[in-house]
Each structure stands twice: as structure tokens, then as C-alpha cells.
Amino acid sequence: MTQIGLNRSTAVGVKSPRRRTRRKEIPYSQRVQGRNFLWVYAFLAPFLVLYIGFTLWPLLATVIYSFFDWNGSTPLTDFVGLENYITIARDQSFWLSFWNTLVFAALNTAIKLPLSLFIAILLTRRWMWFKRIFRTVFFAPLVIPVAMAGLIFTFLMNPAFGAINDAVEQFGLVERPINFLGADLALLSLTLVSVWQIFGQYMIYWMAALQNVPEELYEAASIDGATEWQKLVHVTIPIIRPVAIIILFLSFVNALKVFGLVVAMTGGGPGQTTYVVSYFIYSQAFQSLPFRYGYASAAAVLFGITVLIAVSMQGIFVRRASGEGGSGS
Amino acid sequence: MTTMLAGWLRPGRYFRRNVMIVTALSVVSFVWVYPFLWSIFSAFKSQREMFGAGAALLPEDWVFSNFPRAWEEANFSGYFANTVLYAVAATVIVLIATAMCGYVLARYRFPGRNLIYVTILATLFVPIASVILPQFNLIKALGLLNTREGVILALSGGGGLYVLLFTSFFSTIPEEIFDSAKIDGADFGQQFRLALPLAKPIIGTVVIFQFMSTWNEFNVPLIFTLSSPELRNLAVGMYAFQGEHATDWTGFAAGTVISIVPVLLVFFLFQGYFVRGLQGAVKG
Numbered sequence: 001m002t003q004i005g006l007n008r009s010t011a012v013g014v015k016s017p018r019r020r021t022r023r024k025e026i027p028y029s030q031r032v033q034g035r036n037f038l039w040v041y042a043f044l045a046p047f048l049v050l051y052i053g054f055t056l057w058p059l060l061a062t063v064i065y066s067f068f069d070w071n072g073s074t075p076l077t078d079f080v081g082l083e084n085y086i087t088i089a090r091d092q093s094f095w096l097s098f099w100n101t102l103v104f105a106a107l108n109t110a111i112k113l114p115l116s117l118f119i120a121i122l123l124t125r126r127w128m129w130f131k132r133i134f135r136t137v138f139f140a141p142l143v144i145p146v147a148m149a150g151l152i153f154t155f156l157m158n159p160a161f162g163a164i165n166d167a168v169e170q171f172g173l174v175e176r177p178i179n180f181l182g183a184d185l186a187l188l189s190l191t192l193v194s195v196w197q198i199f200g201q202y203m204i205y206w207m208a209a210l211q212n213v214p215e216e217l218y219e220a221a222s223i224d225g226a227t228e229w230q231k232l233v234h235v236t237i238p239i240i241r242p243v244a245i246i247i248l249f250l251s252f253v254n255a256l257k258v259f260g261l262v263v264a265m266t267g268g269g270p271g272q273t274t275y276v277v278s279y280f281i282y283s284q285a286f287q288s289l290p291f292r293y294g295y296a297s298a299a300a301v302l303f304g305i306t307v308l309i310a311v312s313m314q315g316i317f318v319r320r321a322s323g324e325g326g327s328g329s
Numbered sequence: 330m331t332t333m334l335a336g337w338l339r340p341g342r343y344f345r346r347n348v349m350i351v352t353a354l355s356v357v358s359f360v361w362v363y364p365f366l367w368s369i370f371s372a373f374k375s376q377r378e379m380f381g382a383g384a385a386l387l388p389e390d391w392v393f394s395n396f397p398r399a400w401e402e403a404n405f406s407g408y409f410a411n412t413v414l415y416a417v418a419a420t421v422i423v424l425i426a427t428a429m430c431g432y433v434l435a436r437y438r439f440p441g442r443n444l445i446y447v448t449i450l451a452t453l454f455v456p457i458a459s460v461i462l463p464q465f466n467l468i469k470a471l472g473l474l475n476t477r478e479g480v481i482l483a484l485s486g487g488g489g490l491y492v493l494l495f496t497s498f499f500s501t502i503p504e505e506i507f508d509s510a511k512i513d514g515a516d517f518g519q520q521f522r523l524a525l526p527l528a529k530p531i532i533g534t535v536v537i538f539q540f541m542s543t544w545n546e547f548n549v550p551l552i553f554t555l556s557s558p559e560l561r562n563l564a565v566g567m568y569a570f571q572g573e574h575a576t577d578w579t580g581f582a583a584g585t586v587i588s589i590v591p592v593l594l595v596f597f598l599f600q601g602y603f604v605r606g607l608q609g610a611v612k613g
Contacts (some may be wrong), residue, residue: 039517040439047430047492048445050422053467054486055452058460065462072466122350127343129351136596137358140365143592145545145564148585151571152364155578163367166383196361253454260547264568285462286552293462300462304455311454 065297072285072293084298094299096272097280101303104191104276105255112195112202113251119199120206121236126215139200146197150264153193157181183270190274194261202251209243210236249311256307277303365589371582372396379579395583403574405584407559408566412588414477415550415562416543419484423539424532427488431495432521436507446496449489461552468553475557483549491535498531499524533599544592563588 066085069078088094119138123131141149156163157180165177180189213236221231237244259278262268268275268283277299284296366386371379372395374388382388399405433439434446464483465474473479507520515523525532547564554560561569567584574580 036437036517037439040433040437043429043433043521044445046422047426047488050426050482050486051449051489054464054483055460055489056448057467058463059452059455061463061466062460072462122354127347129347130354134354134358137361139596140362140593142541143545143589143596144365144585145547145567145588147547147564147568148588149364151567151581152368152585156364156367161380161383163363163382163384170384196364249454260564263547263551282461282552286555297462300460308455 062297062300065294066301067298068294070294071290073291078294080294084295085302088295088298088302093272093275094277094280094302097275097277098303098306100187100272100274101256101258101276101278102307104187104194104258105252107188107191108194108255108258109248109251111191112199113248115195116199116202117206120203120210121232123203124207124210125218135203138203141197142200144197146260147264149193149197150261153189154181154265157189181266181270183273186266186270186274190258190261190265193265194255194258197261198254202247205243205247205250206240209240209247212243213239245315249315252311253307256303368582368585368589371579372586374579374582376576376579379582392579395579396587398577399580399583399587403566403570403577403580403584404559405563405566405570405587408561408563409587411477411550411560412544412562412564413591415480415484415546416540418481419543420536420539422481422485423488423491424535426485427491427535428495428525428528428532429521431492432499432524434492434496435499436524449492453489461548464549465552475554475560477560480550480553480560480562483553484543484546488535488539491531491539494531494534495528498528502527537596537599540595541592544588 065076067079067081068076069080069083070076119134122128123135123138144152157165159165159177159179162177162180164180165174168174169177179185217235217239218231221235226234257278258276259282262274262276262279263282266274268279281296281300284292284299370386370388371382373391373393374382375390375392378388378390430445434442464486468474468479468483471479471482473482502524507515507523510520510523544562545564546562547568550560550562550565551568554565558569563584567581567588570577570584571581
């Protein structure tokens, strides 16, 4: 699915062949024979070695570790079956981090995607001025390391001397300074900072998706007297829907991995209000003594599986609703 | 450019709409870049002024000592060198590896092709919050823990999405281009060299995304260099610096400026390809 979506758009001005013909496009003669076999596998090797080592194996190993009581340095001998899972099912701070992560990811996606789509639509319109400047502006926060962005916002949000409180007070919007990183607002503040940071990336994804919408369609719709809202609902959204679903999943899955921002801004606090799963794993594996690798791995797997089930169920519904049977490759 | 000029000179039907939108977007943009401006100007403030300034941006007295302090005493020069090394090495490795893999997947049929393709696609959507532990152990088993090579390797292990980008790009290249080369006796590697320059937009995209993400990477350098502070990159170094010198916010601001300038540079250099790659038919 990704291929169709993000990629068609990336092929510069070249009209991609339709999905169904793509496979046939590789001519029969390109079936690899003889000496070319060596070449093909030599070309695959660098990527595959790295990918297996640092993406596939870690996924598998996490599952394996989760069945052991293991501190990371002794040999992997202490098989405990499902014990880690049983313990974790009773671990309140795990479930709290689980919940916080879901709230973060859902909120993040719900705020980020519509806004970035809106901006992307504006910034791909032919009549729009200063597109290049605005594009750079929205893209800019991506160049700040996450941890640094977190520290900057910690300062800006400080109730005593932070710029944000100073500004809203000057405008007379609030009586008392807002404690953005207090227990009530910390998770929301984290979400907003993360939206600010990653916004540009999703704006670009949307721009890529919007490439599939010919400007002529908008013009035709204008001539028919369609309002901007009608153009969005009847022209834009139907065309970009398949890609939109991919962007939605990418956004959600990536938001689940939030880590650096939490470390830099709140350290999981105050209390455990911003405790997220990756932070839970990190503190179990690297900060508790003795290190609890097996336990932390079980947390990662349990979380992953639960989310996977939720997302794929959602995916089935979405697919059914949109009548889009696209099976990817 | 000419269309923009024409738009300026002739207030057409989009004139009023443009004025409204541009005004609104300008306000939003100011808020959006405020944290940047704040960091940049804070780097020229004194400690005292920084805490008293509130939302004000411009320093009353320009102070230039924050930069040398951050650069030398806080060892940002060392962090900077590490970060450049990590980012450049990982970007080059990932670019070459994903381009080659994507090329082969697009042009050839061989046993295992679909398996590779589907696996890459599937792992993009695996919602595991962290796979840092096994990565850590693999690097440890290779004896590369607390080495620069270890960090670079761990940073070069992704890029599934880039492979898919390359695959779909290369599969749009008409086979005829290769036919004539084949008649001239071009072998496998030469055909690849023929195709690669055509993929400039994708290359630009991969370079920008990968360079940015490795430049900003936090998890891997944090955990892989826990016992060797001299191997930290800027992101981790800044974080540690803030922990050790909690009050030196102007030094921190100077460090921030130092660390974002190179990324901005890369963005501006490659932006042409990048925007073309992602915008394609939509003309600016």
C-alpha cells in the first residue's frame, strides 16, 4: 500500500502505470538467470544485512527475550515462560504508560493530520503566494533535535519566566500563569510540542498525496460554483483517500514511539502523568537495578501486539468503508 | 516566478483571498518560528537578561561569549564532529544500500523478491515502541559498544520506506532506456549507473530525511554511548549539558544554534531536488 501511495507521488511528473500493470512491467527476460544472480544478491546484500540486523532481528529478539528473566549480561538461560507477561499485566505503571502513549498518539494524530492537510492544500494551490517561504517555515522545526526542542519548550513554558506565559499575560488572556508542564496539562503540552516539531513532515506527505489531484479538477469545480469545502469533500478527499490511510497509520505508529521529548521535557512526570511505553522500557532496561531486559521486552511485545490488533481492526473497517481493496504489492 | 509577478501586478480573482490567507499564515508562521528566533537571540543574551526577558526577543546588550563557552568548555566542538560523522556516514550507507536494493526489486524477478518486498512493507507498520535492547545487544556482541562504528551501524539499519520509494521510482523508468545500453554491452553495474542519476529527486529526499533524522537522533547515541561521553552527538550532548549546567541557558541556546545551522544548510542545498521529488507535477 505504501508503495502506491507515497511513491507514485514521488515519481517526478512521470505518470505511474496503474497498480495492476506494474507487476507485468518487469519483462519476462528480466527473470534473473546465470551470472545476474550474483549481481542481484550482491545488490540486495548491504540493505538486507543491515535491515535484518537492526530491524528484523530486534523485533524477533524482543519476543524471545520476553520469555526470559534476564538482566542483559548473563547468558540467556532463565526461561520463565509467561511470567513476565503475568507480572506486567499487574503492573500499574505499565498500564498507565500504555494509556498515556495511546492518548498521546491519538491526540497527536487527530491534531496534526487535519491541520497539516489544510496547510498542504493551501501551499499546493497554484494561485497561492509565497509558497516556498511558508513551506520552509513549517518544515523548519524538523531540523531541531527532539531533545533540544524539548528543552527549549521547557523554558518557554515555564510559569515563572517563560515566554508563552509572558505573552498571554500581556494580552490579558489569563490572570495567573499557566503551568503547562503541571500534572493536568503536561501530556497535552507534550502532544502540542510534538505536533509543532513533526508537522512539516506530514505537510510534505500530504503535498505528495495532493499531487494526484489535478489542478484542472479544482478549476472545473470552481466553474461549477463549488465552494472550497465542497471541493475538499468531493474532489480532494476521494482522490487522496488511499494515501491518506497510509499517512494515518504512519502517523499513529510513529507517534507511539515518542521518547526523546518525554526524556527532555518531563522525565515521565509530574508523578507519572507523561510516563509512556518507550520510557517505561528504557527505565526498566537501563535505569533499574538489576536491569530487567526480559521484563522490558515483554512490555514492548504486549504493547505492540495490542496496538497491532487495534490498528488492523481499524484498518479492516476503514478499508471496508472506503471500498478500497488495494492489497499493496 | 513570472506567474507570481503577474499575480502581483494584476489583482485577479484570487487577490483578496491571497491577502487574507497570507496575512493569517504570516501570524501563524511567526508563532511557528518563534522558538527558533528565541533560541537564536537568547544565544546573544546575558544570563540575567535571559531570565528576565519574558517573550521579548531582541537582547538589550549583545553578548558574544556564549558561543566560545559552549564550543570549548561544554565540548560542543567534539559533539559537533561526532554528529557530522554519524550523520554523513549513516546517510551515505543508507542511500547506497536502499538505492541498490530498490533498483533490483524494481527491475528483476528472482526468488524471494515478493518476500522481501512484503516484509519491508509490513515492518513499517509494526508498532513496537522500542527495539533498542536487541540492537544494543547486537552491537555489544559485535564488540562495538561505545565505539563510533557501533553508533553508525545502528543508525544505518532502517530505511525500509526509502527502498519502497526507490523501487517505485525505478519501476517507472521505461525499459527501452536499458535496451540500447544492453546492445552496447552494458553489464549489470553499468545499467545501474545509467539509472541512478535519473533518481535524483528520490536521492534528494532520502538524503534530507536520513540526514535530518540521524543528525537529530537521540535514542541510539544516548544508549550506545552511556559510558563514553566523548562519543555523544549534539542531541545527547546538549541534553547532558543541560543536566550538568542546569542554569547555563545561554550556553545551551548557543549550542542549539550551532547544531541547527548545518541541517538548515543541507536542507537549502538539497531543497530543489527535495521539493521537486515530493511535489512533482505541482509547479511552484
